[in-house]
Amino acid sequence: MIAPVPAKVTSRIDKEVSRLLLQDVPRYLEPSDPRVVGWLDELANAMPAGRKEAFFTMASVYHLTGDLKTTNAMYERARTHGATEDEIAACSIPAYLNLGYPSKAAAFCKMVVSIQKSNITIGLPSAVSTGAFQFVGELLEQARKAELDLTAVEDIGDIQAMVRAASSSGFGDEQYSQVLDVAGAVMREQRLFWLNESPRYHFDEEMELLAIRYLIDVSPEDAAALTADVSKRIVELGLEAVPLSVAFVGAAESVEA
Incomplete structure (x- = not known):
């Protein structure tokens, strides 16, 4: 053998x-x-x-x-x-995102995702997941100038709409990332990873609201309770004015009484 x-x-x-x-x-x-x-x-x-x-x-x-x-x-x-620093940064992005530290993951994204490194297509979803919408806008502009085809990027239409809305919101990357940090802290306390390769992104044109949804392995009832906890903490941190809706979606079956 x-x-x-x-x-x-x-x-x-x-x-x-x-x-x-x-x-x-x-x-x-x-x-x-x-x-x-x-x-x-x-x-x-x-x-x-x-x-x-x-x-x-x-x-x-x-x-x-x-x-x-x-x-x-x-x-x-x-x-x-x-x-190298780039190798460590590239590996740190998923680690910090998956373990609920979007703000820190954003710093690593800004180090290694760019048109010069030919990784915008694969780096965009991670960058959006950090809440760094201004940086995402810079990546989209780099891609436009380079005539890079982004049609393969999932939810690219919503991502572009979210960037436009964020750019005129009066809030910067730091505030958006801090909102997502709250959701990360709640998942970390429950020792939960989100399901799927990335959260779901959506822009509500009627309400002009950016939305990120995390699918997690809990019941819909527990997901609602965790979402309420996130909302409470966002208010306590004085971040409620940031136009970003964050919620959990329960993937497990409801527990019957």
């Missing part, structure tokens, strides 16, 4: 973690989850084949458990083995 070489182990685990995220893992994995324990053991043994790659993949595993502190520690260890 032939054992897989360490470099292939790292690549396989990285694909398994990515596949799990794309398959809508509903909640953070427990550190004791056999998959987490097994992955980390395999990666420790794979170190000789490529420490930078192994540390990046370890970061992805800790990301699945909700452990951002250790995720960042793995990025730092990857840095000591040749990882």
Whole structure:
């Protein structure tokens, strides 16, 4: 029997973690989850084949458990083995978004998403998810000048409408991101990931209201309660005037009394 070489182990685990995220893992994995324990053991043994790659993949595993502190520690260890700032920033975007820190994710988006890096098409959904609508507008302008086709970007019409509305709202990226940070904090407290590759974006033309909806693995009743909690916290932070509606949509069945 032939054992897989360490470099292939790292690549396989990285694909398994990515596949799990794309398959809508509903909640953070427990550190004791056999998959987490097994992955980390395999990666420790794979170190000789490529420490930078192994540390990046370890970061992805800790990301699945909700452990951002250790995720960042793995990025730092990857840095000591040749990882660039752009590589770390690109990996940090999904980690910070998935774990409920849109404001911080926005800073990383601004570092690495641009027409010069040829990644606007794949970077736009993440940038919108951070609430950095002014920055998204800059990306759209870069794409227009470069005659870049954005028709493949999901909800591109709503994204363009949201950017136009945000630009005339009197509020900046910081305020929009802070509103989304509130939703992130609530999901983090419940150890919830949102489902699907990104939240749903919508612009209500009649009310001139930007809307972001997170599909989560709770009942519709629990989703409504969590949405009410978000609304309350937004008011407490003095952000209620920001024209951004944030809500949760429950994907699980109702619990019958």
